[in-house]
Amino acid sequence: MKARKNMKKGNVQNREHFLSRFADRVQEGVPAKRENKVKPISSIYNLLEKESIEDVFIGNARTIHAETIRTNTENLTEVLESICENVAKDQILSSIQTDNEKLENWTSKRTVQWTPQDGNQNVITAAQSRIGITYCDIALAESGTVVLMNEQNKGRSVSLLPEVHVVIIPKSRIVPRLKEAMEIINGRVNRADSFPTCVNFITGPSNSADIEFVLVVGVHGPLETIYVLVEDE
Amino acid sequence: MSIKIKEGKFKDRVTDEMKNDFMRKAVSGAQDSLGNRRLTSTDKLGDWESWRTAGSEIRKHTIDNLVHYLSMLSEQISAKGGHVYFAETDEDARNYIKEVVRNKNATKVVKSKSMVTEEIGLNTALEEIGCEVVETDLGEYILQVDDHDPPSHIVAPALHKKKEQIRDLFVEKLGYDKTEDPGELAKHARKMLREKFLGAEIGITGCNFAVAETGTICIVTNEGNARMVTTIPKTQITVMGMERLVPSLEDLDIMVSLLTRAAVGQPISSYVTLLNGPKAEEEVDGPEDLHVVIVDNGRSKILGTEFQDILNCIRCGACLNVCPVYRHIGGHSYGSIYQGPVGAVLTPLLDGYDDHKDLPYASTLCGACTDVCPVKIPLHDLLLKHRQEIVEQGGRAPISEKLLMKAFGFGASSGGLYESGTKIASVSLKMLLRNKETISNGPGMMKEWTNSKEFPTLKTSRFRDWMSKHESEKKHEER
Amino acid sequence: MRVTLFSTCLVDLFYSNVGISTVELLEKLGCEVDYPKGQICCGQPAYNSGYKKDAKTAMKQLIKTFDDAEYVVTPSGSCALMLREYGHIFADDEKWAARSKALSVKTYELTDFIVNVLGIDSIPSTLQGKAVFHTSCHMTRLLGVKEEPKLLLSNVEKLEMKPLANAQNCCGFGGTFSVKMGDISAEMVQEKTRSIQEADVDYVIGADCGCLMNIGGRLKREKQDVEVLHIAEVLNRGMGV
Numbered sequence: 031m032k033a034r035k036n037m038k039k040g041n042v043q044n045r046e047h048f049l050s051r052f053a054d055r056v057q058e059g060v061p062a063k064r065e066n067k068v069k070p071i072s073s074i075y076n077l078l079e080k081e082s083i084e085d086v087f088i089g090n091a092r093t094i095h096a097e098t099i100r101t102n103t104e105n106l107t108e109v110l111e112s113i114c115e116n117v118a119k120d121q122i123l124s125s126i127q128t129d130n131e132k133l134e135n136w137t138s139k140r141t142v143q144w145t146p147q148d149g150n151q152n153v154i155t156a157a158q159s160r161i162g163i164t165y166c167d168i169a170l171a172e173s174g175t176v177v178l179m180n181e182q183n184k185g186r187s188v189s190l191l192p193e194v195h196v197v198i199i200p201k202s203r204i205v206p207r208l209k210e211a212m213e214i215i216n217g218r219v220n221r222a223d224s225f226p227t228c229v230n231f232i233t234g235p236s237n238s239a240d241i242e243f244v245l246v247v248g249v250h251g252p253l254e255t256i257y258v259l260v261e262d263e
Numbered sequence: 264m265s266i267k268i269k270e271g272k273f274k275d276r277v278t279d280e281m282k283n284d285f286m287r288k289a290v291s292g293a294q295d296s297l298g299n300r301r302l303t304s305t306d307k308l309g310d311w312e313s314w315r316t317a318g319s320e321i322r323k324h325t326i327d328n329l330v331h332y333l334s335m336l337s338e339q340i341s342a343k344g345g346h347v348y349f350a351e352t353d354e355d356a357r358n359y360i361k362e363v364v365r366n367k368n369a370t371k372v373v374k375s376k377s378m379v380t381e382e383i384g385l386n387t388a389l390e391e392i393g394c395e396v397v398e399t400d401l402g403e404y405i406l407q408v409d410d411h412d413p414p415s416h417i418v419a420p421a422l423h424k425k426k427e428q429i430r431d432l433f434v435e436k437l438g439y440d441k442t443e444d445p446g447e448l449a450k451h452a453r454k455m456l457r458e459k460f461l462g463a464e465i466g467i468t469g470c471n472f473a474v475a476e477t478g479t480i481c482i483v484t485n486e487g488n489a490r491m492v493t494t495i496p497k498t499q500i501t502v503m504g505m506e507r508l509v510p511s512l513e514d515l516d517i518m519v520s521l522l523t524r525a526a527v528g529q530p531i532s533s534y535v536t537l538l539n540g541p542k543a544e545e546e547v548d549g550p551e552d553l554h555v556v557i558v559d560n561g562r563s564k565i566l567g568t569e570f571q572d573i574l575n576c577i578r579c580g581a582c583l584n585v586c587p588v589y590r591h592i593g594g595h596s597y598g599s600i601y602q603g604p605v606g607a608v609l610t611p612l613l614d615g616y617d618d619h620k621d622l623p624y625a626s627t628l629c630g631a632c633t634d635v636c637p638v639k640i641p642l643h644d645l646l647l648k649h650r651q652e653i654v655e656q657g658g659r660a661p662i663s664e665k666l667l668m669k670a671f672g673f674g675a676s677s678g679g680l681y682e683s684g685t686k687i688a689s690v691s692l693k694m695l696l697r698n699k700e701t702i703s704n705g706p707g708m709m710k711e712w713t714n715s716k717e718f719p720t721l722k723t724s725r726f727r728d729w730m731s732k733h734e735s736e737k738k739h740e741e742r
Numbered sequence: 743m744r745v746t747l748f749s750t751c752l753v754d755l756f757y758s759n760v761g762i763s764t765v766e767l768l769e770k771l772g773c774e775v776d777y778p779k780g781q782i783c784c785g786q787p788a789y790n791s792g793y794k795k796d797a798k799t800a801m802k803q804l805i806k807t808f809d810d811a812e813y814v815v816t817p818s819g820s821c822a823l824m825l826r827e828y829g830h831i832f833a834d835d836e837k838w839a840a841r842s843k844a845l846s847v848k849t850y851e852l853t854d855f856i857v858n859v860l861g862i863d864s865i866p867s868t869l870q871g872k873a874v875f876h877t878s879c880h881m882t883r884l885l886g887v888k889e890e891p892k893l894l895l896s897n898v899e900k901l902e903m904k905p906l907a908n909a910q911n912c913c914g915f916g917g918t919f920s921v922k923m924g925d926i927s928a929e930m931v932q933e934k935t936r937s938i939q940e941a942d943v944d945y946v947i948g949a950d951c952g953c954l955m956n957i958g959g960r961l962k963r964e965k966q967d968v969e970v971l972h973i974a975e976v977l978n979r980g981m982g983v
C-alpha cells in the first residue's frame with residue numbers, strides 16, 4: 031500500500047513487555063473470523079418501508095432541535111442566501127467542495143472560503159464567524175445525523191466554532207443508520223494514501239445534560255443547526 | 264485525584280450524604296426522568312435484547328483476545344502516524360505524559376472527560392510541572408471550579424449538585440450574574456471556556472472505543488468539548504484503559520448504538536468523533552502530534568478471574584441510574600471515582616479491599632443493574648463473588664457475623680437441629696415480645712431493623728406445627 | 743397432583759398464616775400437599791452474605807429432603823430463585839450436580855406453578871377494596887415471574903388494582919442487607935411506603951414474605967392503615983371450600 035504523502039510512522043513503546051504480563055491469561059494467536067451469533071436489526075428498516083428516508087430524517091432532525099429546509103439544486107443558493115440574510119461576508123465561513131457552479135459562485139461571493147494555504151488564520155476566522163457552512167458526506171435517517179469527513183479543504187473548525195452551523199445535505203447521501211455509514215467509512219479508512227483523519231457524526235447543535243440531567247442546547251459547539259436538504263436526483 | 268476520593272468509613276460517608284437533601288432530590292429526579300428516556304430510545308431500536316447480546320459478545324471476544332487486538336491497534340495507530348505508549352502503572356502513564364508536555368514546552372492544557380485520567384491522578388501531576396489544566400466537560404468544569412469537588416456519577420459528574428448551587432458557585436467564582444437556568448449557566452461556561460480552547464497547546468482526551476482494525480479513536484460527547492480538544496491544540500494525548508477497544512468499525516456501530524441509548528436515552532449523541540491519526544500535513548486544524556497512552560493500572564490482574572466480565576464495561580452509567588441504593592446514598596458515599604454498581608465491583612479490584620470492602624455489601628442484590636447493563640455484565644453476581652472472596656480471604660468479615668453463619672451452616676445441616684433451633688428462637692422472640700404485638704426496639708443486629716421498622720411477632724405457633732396437625736387430621740378424615 | 747411444599751423459614755417462623763393459605767389453596771385446586779419435615783432454610787441469607795461453604799451445608803440438606811418430590815412449590819419468589827440456583831452452585835460437584843439440578847428444575851414459585859403448571863389463571867376469590875402489588879426484585883427480574891401474579895389478581899372479584907409509583911425499585915429488604923445496612927434500607931423502605939400512601943389503597947399485596955415483612959414493618963411504624971397481604975392469602979380468601 032502506498033502511504034500518505036510525507037507521513038511518518040509513529041513510535042510504539044513498551045508493547046512487548048506490557049502484553050507479556052498477561053498473555054497467558056487470554057487467548058493466544060489470531061482469533062478465527064468472528065460472526066455475531068445474534069445480528070441485531072434496527073426497527074428503522076420497518077419504518078422505511080412505510081415512510082420515505084428523507085421524511086424520517088427530517089422528523090428525527092426535528093427532535094434534536096435541527097431545523098430542516100427542503101429545496102432543490104436549482105434553488106439552493108437562494109435558500110442559503112435567505113439564511114445568511116443580513117450577515118456580512120466576513121461573518122460566514124464555508125468549506126465546501128462542489129461541482130455545482132452556481133453554488134461555487136455563491137460561496138465565493140458571499141462567504142470566506144476555507145483556504146489551507148492560509149494555515150491557522152482559518153481557525154481564527156472560524157472562531158469569529160457567525161455562520162459555518164459545510165457539505166455533508168453522509169446523513170443518517172435514524173438519528174437525524176450528518177457525517178463530515180475532514181480532509182484538506184474541509185476543516186474541522188467550520189462545523190464547530192461558528193454560532194450557527196448550516197449543513198447542505200444531498201438527499202442521495204441519506205442512509206438508514208450508523209451501520210451503513212460505518213461501511214462507507216470502513217472503505218475510506220483502509221485506503222492508505224488518503225483516509226479522512228477525522229470523521230464527525232454531528233447530531234444537532236451541541237448540548238449537555240450535566241446539570242440535573244436536563245438537556246440544554248448549545249454548549250461548546252454551535253448554538254443552532256440548520257439542515258438544507260437538496261433533492262439531487 | 265486517584266481512584267479513592269474520600270477517607271473514612273463507608274457508613275459514616277453514607278450517614279453524611281443521606282443528610283444532603285439537595286443531592287438526593289437531584290439524583291432521584293435524574294433517575295426518574297432518565298429512566299423513561301432510556302426505555303423509549305431502546306424500544307425504538309427494535310429488539311433491545313438482541314442488541315445487548317451482540318454487544319456482550321463483541322466485548323467478551325475482544326477481552327478474550329486482548330493481546331491480539333492491542334497489538335493490532337498499536338500497529339494501526341502507528342501506521343497512521345500516531346505514537347502509542349503502553350503504561351503498566353499510573354506512574355508510568357503520568358511520567359510519559361509529563362515528558363510529552365515538557366518536550367513541547369507547553370503549559371496550557373485542555374481536557375475533555377476521561378475517567379482514566381482521574382484514576383491516574385493526571386491533573387495534579389501536570390499542575391506540579393507548571394501546567395494549567397482546564398476540564399472542559401461542563402460537569403467536570405463545575406467540579407473543578409468548586410475546588411475539585413469529586414465526581415458523583417461516571418457520566419454526569421456533577422449530578423449531586425442542584426442548579427441553584429451551581430448558580431451560586433458561578434456567581435462567587437466566575438462573575439456570573441444570571442439565573443439558575445441550566446441553559447444560561449451552560450452559556451456562561453461556554454464563554455469562559457472558549458478562551459481556554461483557543462489558547463491551548465495540549466489537548467487531552469479519553470477514549471470511548473478504539474477500533475483495532477483501523478486504529479481509530481472514537482470519542483462520544485454531547486457538548487462538543489472533545490471536538491474542541493482535538494481540533495485546536497497542536498498536540499493531542501489520548502488516554503485509554505487497556506480494555507476500551509473493539510475489533511472493527513462494524514462492531515463500533517453496535518457499541519455506539521448501545522452506549523448512547525443506555526447512557527442518556529439518545530439514539531446517538533450530538534458528537535461522535537472518529538480520529539484516524541494526527542492531521543495530514545496539508546490539513547489546517549487538528550493535532551500535528553497524536554499520542555495514545557494505553558493504561559493497565561490494575562486491569563490485567565482481572566483477566567482470567569471470575570471478575571473478568573467487568574472489563575466489558577463501556578462506562579455508560581446505566582447501572583447507576585437504576586440502582587435503588589445509589590438513589591439514596593449518591594455517588595460520594597462510594598468514596599471512589601467509580602460509583603454505583605459498577606463502582607462497587609470495579610473499585611475493590613483496582614484499588615484493593617482494604618479501603619473498599621464495604622462496597623460489595625451496598626446492594627440488595629436486586630438485579631436492576633444486571634438487567635439494564637447494555638453489555639450484560641452480571642453485576643449483582645459479581646458483587647456476590649466479592650462477598651465470597653471477602654469471607655474466604657478471612658480476617659475481613661466481622662467475627663460475630665462469621666460465628667452466626669457458622670452456626671447457621673451447622674444448625675441448618677440437619678432438620679433436627681433446625682427444628683430445636685427455631686423452637687428456641689421462637690421462645691426467645693416471645694420473651695422479647697412480652698405482651699406486645701411487634702418489636703419496636705430490638706437488641707443487637709435487630710436494632711438496625713427496629714430503628715426504622717417494626718419486627719413481626721410469631722402469631723400462634725410455627726407453621727410446621729400447624730402442618731403436622733393438618734396432616735394428621737387429613738389422615739383421620741381419609742380413614 | 744402431588745406437590746411438595748417448601749414453606750421457607752419466614753413462613754415457618756413468622757407467617758404461618760401464609761403457609762396455611764398456601765396449603766389450603768393448593769388443596770382446593772386439587773393438589774395433594776406433602777410437607778417433608780427435614781426441610782430447613784434455603785441457605786440464601788448465608789449465601790448472599792458470601793458464606794458459600796456454610797450455605798452449601800444447608801443446601802445439601804434441602805436437596806436430600808426434596809429428592810423424592812415431583813414438584814417443589816414455595817410461596818416465595820426469592821426462595822424459589824435460590825433453589826433454582828442450586829444447579830449452578832453445585833455444577834462442579836460430582837456428587838451433588840445431578841441431584842441439585844433436578845431440584846432446580848422442579849422448583850416453582852406459587853403463582854408460577856398455578857398459572858404455568860396447573861394451567862389456572864382465574865381463581866374464584868373475593869377481596870373488597872383497592873390494592874397495589876409489590877413486585878419483588880428476585881421474583882420479577884431474576885426469576886422472571888412477572889405477569890402471573892398480576893393475572894391472578896386481575897381475576898379477584900371486587901379488587902381494584904392500582905399502579906404503584908417506582909414499582910420497579912427495591913423495597914430495601916435484601917435479606918441481611920436490612921440489618922447490615924439498616925440506615926440505607928430504612929430510606930429505601932420509606933420511599934416505598936410513601937408511594938403506597940400516595941396510591942391511596944387498602945392493601946399491599948406481595949409474593950415474598952421478606953419484602954412484606956419489611957414494608958409491613960415500616961407501615962406499622964408509620965401507623966398507616968394499610969393491610970399487608972401475601973398473594974396466597976388473597977387467593978384463598980372467599981374461595982368456596
Ligand code: SF4
Pocket residue numbers: 525575576577578579580581582583605632635636637638639640642
Ligand atoms: S457496568 Fe454495564 S451498565 Fe454499568 S456502566 Fe458499565 S456498561 Fe454501563
